[in-house]
Amino acid sequence: MSKRILIVGSGGREHAIAKALDQSPQVDRIYLAPGNPGVLANTQKTQLVAIDPGDFDSLLGLVDQEEIDWTIVGPEKVLEAGIVDAFRQAGQTIVGPSQAATQIESSKYFAKQVMAQAGVATGSFRLFNQDKRDEVEDYITSLPLPIVLKKDGLASGKGVYICQTHEEALSKAQDLLDTPDQDLIVEEFLDGEEFSHFALVNESHVISLGLARDHKRAYDGGKGPNTGGMGAYSPVTDQDQALSQEIVDQIVQPVADQMKDLGQPFTGVLFTGLMRVNGQFYVIEFNARFGDPETQVLLPRLETDLVDLLQAHLNQAEAQVDYRPGSSLGVILASAGYPGQVDDGKDLNWAGEVDQANLVYSGVAENQGQLVTKGGRILMVQAMDASLQASRQQVYDILAKQDVEGSFYRKDIGL
Numbered sequence: 001m002s003k004r005i006l007i008v009g010s011g012g013r014e015h016a017i018a019k020a021l022d023q024s025p026q027v028d029r030i031y032l033a034p035g036n037p038g039v040l041a042n043t044q045k046t047q048l049v050a051i052d053p054g055d056f057d058s059l060l061g062l063v064d065q066e067e068i069d070w071t072i073v074g075p076e077k078v079l080e081a082g083i084v085d086a087f088r089q090a091g092q093t094i095v096g097p098s099q100a101a102t103q104i105e106s107s108k109y110f111a112k113q114v115m116a117q118a119g120v121a122t123g124s125f126r127l128f129n130q131d132k133r134d135e136v137e138d139y140i141t142s143l144p145l146p147i148v149l150k151k152d153g154l155a156s157g158k159g160v161y162i163c164q165t166h167e168e169a170l171s172k173a174q175d176l177l178d179t180p181d182q183d184l185i186v187e188e189f190l191d192g193e194e195f196s197h198f199a200l201v202n203e204s205h206v207i208s209l210g211l212a213r214d215h216k217r218a219y220d221g222g223k224g225p226n227t228g229g230m231g232a233y234s235p236v237t238d239q240d241q242a243l244s245q246e247i248v249d250q251i252v253q254p255v256a257d258q259m260k261d262l263g264q265p266f267t268g269v270l271f272t273g274l275m276r277v278n279g280q281f282y283v284i285e286f287n288a289r290f291g292d293p294e295t296q297v298l299l300p301r302l303e304t305d306l307v308d309l310l311q312a313h314l315n316q317a318e319a320q321v322d323y324r325p326g327s328s329l330g331v332i333l334a335s336a337g338y339p340g341q342v343d344d345g346k347d348l349n350w351a352g353e354v355d356q357a358n359l360v361y362s363g364v365a366e367n368q369g370q371l372v373t374k375g376g377r378i379l380m381v382q383a384m385d386a387s388l389q390a391s392r393q394q395v396y397d398i399l400a401k402q403d404v405e406g407s408f409y410r411k412d413i414g415l
């Protein structure tokens with residue numbers, strides 16, 4: 001039967017999910033609450049509904065009224081606020097973790113405890129609260145450089161500080177401890193190759209969606225502040241399938257089993273951020289949702305209908321994930337100043353024809369029938385071609401035509 005699906009969220013990740021579902025013959029209508037107007041530029045079955053993602057009553061009202069079959073949640077904030085619990089109580093089918101299970105992302109300390117119990121490798125760490133100022137100083141002074149500091153809570157990838165000197169670490173640690181209700185994690189620096197793994201997890205049932213890699217720093221050469229992500233590509237190596245299996249066996253499955261044993265089973269998308277050091281995977285973090293911008297490059301690779309994968313996930317049924325051959329790569333066009341303050345309302349001009357199929361919109365609004373910028377990450381240009389090199393070329397050829405005042409993008413994604 002043809003499905004009606006609601007996607008909660010407004011960014012590029014949500015647009016990418018909508019694009020994938022739009023291609024499925026099993027999907028009848030796609031609702032985005034609130035989505036962004038760029039979504040309408042390259043999808044057929046979508047419609048935007050002006051409901052705030054935090055307004056669960058109105059979302060449930062929409063689901064009732066439109067006879068929506070499944071809801072998929074993008075942003076972590078909504079998960080942390082308990083949307084999945086609210087939908088389950090109302091008897092609605094939703095893809096995402098409960099509020100309790102979302103702690104795997106929202107509390108780094110919770111995640112560390114689960115990993116310790118499950119025997120999963122991660123950087124060694126200590127947690128400090130405001131009463132432990134003196135101990136922080138002693139501890140930081142005793143550590144080798146660089147020193148990793150993290151806030152214990154949701155930070156959209158922007159809550160990590162890698163300090164190159166003890167002075168910098170001490171001063172940053174005091175700053176973080178001055179923030180009310182904010183514990184501090186001091187973590188061992190892991191020096192290796194970074195991977196992101198995506199899986200649909202339903203209690204002990206795991207479907208691996210494979211690997212992607214994003215570029216978190218704002219500027220070329222990995223310089224500048226950490227952002228939500230400036231570009232991504234997938235697959236990451238020619239060994240992705242073997243590596244994904246290793247990651248599922250060593251990390252995702254034990255963590256899923258442990259959360260089930262704890263009485264806080266995880267359901268939804270489990271995104272594992274990993275560092276491979278001397279052949280061994282260490283977990284950097286878990287996220288309880290699809291990544292942004294990883295989803296924009298990962299989903300176009302799927303040959304298997306996303307609806308079939310979601311159905312298998314919900315039914316805990318066997319699933320075969322097939323990929324189209326080739327590599328997918330995407331680069332984010334961002335507003336000047338991102339990840340800090342930006343100016344909105346710039347026209348989205350292109351010098352020449354651009355195929356909308358290559359665009360995934362995130363920070364855009366409509367002004368008199370035209371798309372304008374609204375936010376830090378404006379859009380992704382994404383392409384899939386026979387090789388990473390060929391998809392890079394396509395993407396940068398398109399980006400060369402953009403003419404958005406004050407925007408910037410990294411020139412070295414996938415290099």
Ligand code: AMP
Binds near residue numbers: 123159160189190285
């Ligand atoms: P997170 O928000 O935890 O994903 O961290 C953002 C980025 O900081 C990661 O993608 C890594 O590049 C880096 N990072 C975080 N923790 C560590 C660590 N322990 N060692 C080295 N790099 C790290």
Ligand code: GLY
Binds near residue numbers: 156229291294
């Ligand atoms: N790209 C990292 C994230 O979605 O958190």
